Structure formats: structure tokens, C-alpha cells
Amino acid sequence: MITPRFECSQTPESVLIKIYCPSVRAADVEIHVDDTLFTVHINPYFLRLNFPHPVLEDEASLARYDPSSGYLTVTLTKESRGQEFADLDLLSKLLAPRPSQQAPLIEVIGQEDADDADDLVARTNALSLEHELEREEILLAAENDWQIPQEVPSDPVITTTLNQSYGFLNLHSGYFKHVAHTENEVNELGSDAEIITPQERRVRRWKHEDEKWDEEHYMADYADDEYIQELLLWRNPHVAAPGPFQFTEAENLALLNLPRKEYLADARQTKSLYLTLISVLFSYAYEARTTQGDFTPESAWTICTLTPAFSALDPPPYIAPTPSAPMPSSSDLIACLSQSYRRCLAFPLHRSFTLAEACRADVAGLLLLGTRTVLRVLLDTQHVLTHHEVYYVYSKIWLEDFCVWVQASAGNDTLCELGTAVRGLRIPKAAIEWDLELLEAATSEAQQRDSDSDDESEEDEVARQL
Structure with missing residues (x-):
């Protein structure tokens, strides 16, 4: 997949994403919006952006493709009208993956969510012991929005090679x-x-x-x-x-x-x-x-x-x-x-x-x-x-x-x-x-001596002329 050129701007109500994808079929565009996450796929291009605040795909949203310029312009509605989306010009920041979020220890859920949760637990417990490790990975991923949390290692890394890393x-x-x-x-x-x-x-x-x-x-x-x-x-x-x-x-x-x-x-x-x-x-x-x-x-x-x-x-x-x-x-x-x-x-x-x-x-x-x-x-x-x-x-x-x-x-x-x-x-x-100060002092002293010597030479020359 190719990451296309793009740029983002905003109005008080909307976020506009302008994507350069020439020579494609507009009918093949796939757009998905999930809270702060926006993805668009139009073969061979794929773009995934993570905005600082939630956006919506509602009646006011639209996507327009201009075949003459090759630009696809997508307009998404801000969930909170008038909210300022910072750093839309920092493209690498928008392309970064969504940060991992730890699930809360205690959460009050509705009946439907409870039934879904019980069903997930039941199906998970049904896994055989041979798949215990896989079950733990599934639960961990589900708790963290399917992104495995990462931590900075606290223990020193033991190396078995003479090569050193840098940079x-x-x-x-x-x-x-x-x-x-x-x-x-x-x-x-x-x-x-x-x-x-x-x-x-x-x-x-x-x-x-x-x-x-x-x-x-x-x-x-x-x-x-x-x-x-x-x-x-x-x-x-x-x-x-x-x-x-x-x-x-x-x-x-x-x-x-x-x-x-x-x-x-x-x-x-x-x-x-x-x-x-x-x-x-x-x-x-x-x-x-x-x-x-x-x-x-x-x-x-x-x-x-x-x-x-x-x-x-x-x-x-x-x-x-x-x-x-x-x-x-x-x-x-x-x-x-x-x-x-x-x-x-x-x-x-x-x-x-x-x-x-x-x-x-x-x-x-x-x-x-x-x-x-x-x-x-x-x-x-x-x-x-x-x-x-x-x-x-x-x-x-x-x-x-x-x-x-x-x-x-x-x-x-x-x-x-x-x-x-x-x-x-x-x-x-x-x-x-x-010893910069000593060198500077010595230089200034030498310059002063040269200046005094030049003055004396000029005085001697004047005296001879008189």
C-alpha cells in the first residue's frame, strides 16, 4: 500500500482531509471513521490518521473526488462543534498509531454490555488449555483497544555481542x-x-x-x-x-x-x-x-x-x-x-x-x-x-x-x-x-605593545623631521 500525499485543515464545524490519489476509481473508495481514527482505502493508496479529538461521519460529511486534479477531499464533522484541532499540520503526528489506553479497573456497564461481556468470557473460557497463552493475548488486546501496551524495560539489557548500538x-x-x-x-x-x-x-x-x-x-x-x-x-x-x-x-x-x-x-x-x-x-x-x-x-x-x-x-x-x-x-x-x-x-x-x-x-x-x-x-x-x-x-x-x-x-x-x-x-x-582568558589577555597585551611601539615610531619620525 502507498501512503498518499495529504494535508488537513479545519473549520469551526468540520475537519477537511485533502488526499492526492490520481488515476483511481472514486467508486472504490472505502472510508471508515472510529472516534479519533480515520482511514481511507482506495487501491493502491491507504491512509490512516489519528486526530486529537473525535470526528463523526454524519449527514454533513462528504467525500468528493476531482479526477482533473487527482484530489479526494473528505469532510468530517467534529463531535464537539467549535473545538480546535491542534497540530493538523504535523503530518507525522497524525500518522502515528493511536496511543495504547489501559482499561479502568472498575467500570459500570449496561445490561447489553454486560451480556456481551459475559458472552466474551464464556467463549474465552471455552478455549482449551492448549490455547491458554492465546486466550491471555486476546484478553490483553481487548482491554487495550487491540493494541498491546508497551513499557520501557527497567532492567539492563544483557548483550552477547561486541557490537554497540548508537544513534x-x-x-x-x-x-x-x-x-x-x-x-x-x-x-x-x-x-x-x-x-x-x-x-x-x-x-x-x-x-x-x-x-x-x-x-x-x-x-x-x-x-x-x-x-x-x-x-x-x-x-x-x-x-x-x-x-x-x-x-x-x-x-x-x-x-x-x-x-x-x-x-x-x-x-x-x-x-x-x-x-x-x-x-x-x-x-x-x-x-x-x-x-x-x-x-x-x-x-x-x-x-x-x-x-x-x-x-x-x-x-x-x-x-x-x-x-x-x-x-x-x-x-x-x-x-x-x-x-x-x-x-x-x-x-x-x-x-x-x-x-x-x-x-x-x-x-x-x-x-x-x-x-x-x-x-x-x-x-x-x-x-x-x-x-x-x-x-x-x-x-x-x-x-x-x-x-x-x-x-x-x-x-x-x-x-x-x-x-x-x-x-x-x-x-x-x-x-x-x-585557558581562553589567559590567551585573550596575552593577545590584548601584545596588541597594546604593538600600538605603543607604533606611536613611539611616529613620534621619533616627527622629531627627526623637526
Whole structure:
């Protein structure tokens, strides 16, 4: 079955679903509505949407097919007239399966329901002992709207292989088996990427950053910062002029091509995802600011290199975890952004702490604009990586899942709270661990000496002329 292109809109009374299914027979359309669930089947297309509130198929509902344009437009009545259906433009969220719901422990039912329930129990008990397991599965499925409930495992997973997982929620492996035969200049783990432990990844990353750190390069950019000052004046268009938001046709197509997954993340994993999101947004902000929004063939390298979760498969948190809510603390945020600062001071062409601070402000501005703007940035970043012949792998193991997760789990309020926290942070230069203040002081002193020397030379020259 093919998932067709579609878009949703609403009026105070109805929900409209516009589905692109060219060259089909309108008489073969099958539409089904069940509470919040809407399905349509018209060979070879199948679409199942889960709305946030119930809809009805009544006399006011209709379906109209326009063979000239290839669009099937379905109008459904809202069960509660005037109710606002949020997030109809987040297509992946609509495509997600209906959440599992546990049945109540005690429920008052009518006589007809009681007879049906007794009949179900009688027929179930009639099953032989040989089918006991099947009976339990049937009862469990019936209690949960025929969707088996899922829980996050609490016990550690016992592995019997040397291979290590990585990427979004550690769901991926096998992408770097032949990395030694590719031109992957981002990968810092070499051919050991598939087997190295998370602790070893972090050790290697820190060592590599220390090796790449160049004091003279940093001091030169600090002394001659004319171009960096120009970069500081640039404003990210997402933040500067947000305006009314609407996904483009290309973005809607990208949303439809995302995987259909449901993620089960505990509090610790959720915190890690928010922190990783911040580091990805920082890398995007750095590349956008240094290219002034005009991405180049080198943009994929820069974004991946500046993101520890990509280059070293080393996502946050970067400090000892403490039992807490899934929202990152200020200490978590400082530790996360410090790693991004280290990398933008060690690897790319322009290395400036002030430039890093401007990128942090961009990240805060993007987060404050909420889910849709963050999703648009992730889609832009995914587009940059997907079209690179080597670095597309980081889109597969991180960005595709992130785009789905942000729609389903990262609400506007949460992202705005993070944006406020990031905006109010102060990243101490000591957290970078490269004696930045001493280097800056030495550079300023050298510049002052040169200036004094030039003044004395000019005075001597004037005196000789007199």
C-alpha cells in the first residue's frame, strides 16, 4: 500500500482531509471513521490518521473526488462543534498509531454490555488449555483497544555481542561496518565505531578535541576579528522575522517520508534527547551564521563535526546523571553547550568565543518559537545531510527519528521553557578548559605593545623631521 500525499485543515464545524490519489476509481473508495481514527482505502493508496479529538461521519460529511486534479477531499464533522484541532499540520503526528489506553479497573456497564461481556468470557473460557497463552493475548488486546501496551524495560539489557548500538535512543547499529572504506572525515572512532563502548567514545572525543585545539589560531581570530564582527551582525531569518507559519510543499513531502514509529523514552533518555537537540540546533546555528544562511557543499561536514553525537557517537548528558524530571537543569545545559563551544573553537575556520555566544542566542530564539520552527530547522538540516553521499548516515541514525519525536513529544511549552533557560545561561570560559582568558589577555597585551611601539615610531619620525 502507498501512503498518499495529504494535508488537513479545519473549520469551526468540520475537519477537511485533502488526499492526492490520481488515476483511481472514486467508486472504490472505502472510508471508515472510529472516534479519533480515520482511514481511507482506495487501491493502491491507504491512509490512516489519528486526530486529537473525535470526528463523526454524519449527514454533513462528504467525500468528493476531482479526477482533473487527482484530489479526494473528505469532510468530517467534529463531535464537539467549535473545538480546535491542534497540530493538523504535523503530518507525522497524525500518522502515528493511536496511543495504547489501559482499561479502568472498575467500570459500570449496561445490561447489553454486560451480556456481551459475559458472552466474551464464556467463549474465552471455552478455549482449551492448549490455547491458554492465546486466550491471555486476546484478553490483553481487548482491554487495550487491540493494541498491546508497551513499557520501557527497567532492567539492563544483557548483550552477547561486541557490537554497540548508537544513534537515536541507541536504536541503530551496523552503519559503520565499512567506514574505513568511505571518505568519512567526520567519524572520530575509525573502524572501531561499531564496537567501542560509550565511555571510550567520550575519551577519544576529548583527546581528539585537545589535539585539534590551536592556541595560535584562536589568538589570531581574537586579534583580527573584523570578519567575525560582520558575522555577529547577521540575524537568523527564523528568529528575525518569524511571521505566520505554514509548511511548504517540500516540507510536507519530507514529513510524509519520515518513518512511522512510536518511541518509548524514560526520564533519563528524554533529558538526553532534549540536550542532543540543543547541540544539533547549535551546529545548525553556527553553519547558518558563518555562511549567512547560504549553505555550501561543506555545510554537512561542519554540522556533523560540531555535533558530538554525530562525530563521536557521544550524546549528552556530559555530567553525572541525577534522579530528576526529564527537563535538563542549568548544569546539564552548561555542560552540553560547553562541548559545542569546544568543537567550534577547535575545528572550523572561524574560532571565536563571542561567535559561539551568538550561536547560543540563536538556539534560544529557535526554541522559543516552538515545535514547528524547530521541526523546520531539523528538516533543513536533514536535507543538507541526506543529499551528501557520505554524511547521509547521520540523518538516518539521528535526524529522521528526531523529526518524528519532536512532533509527538516536544511540545511548544517545553521548548519555550528550554529556550528561556538557554537564553539566560552564562557559559564560563573555564568550562572549555583551554585557558581562553589567559590567551585573550596575552593577545590584548601584545596588541597594546604593538600600538605603543607604533606611536613611539611616529613620534621619533616627527622629531627627526623637526
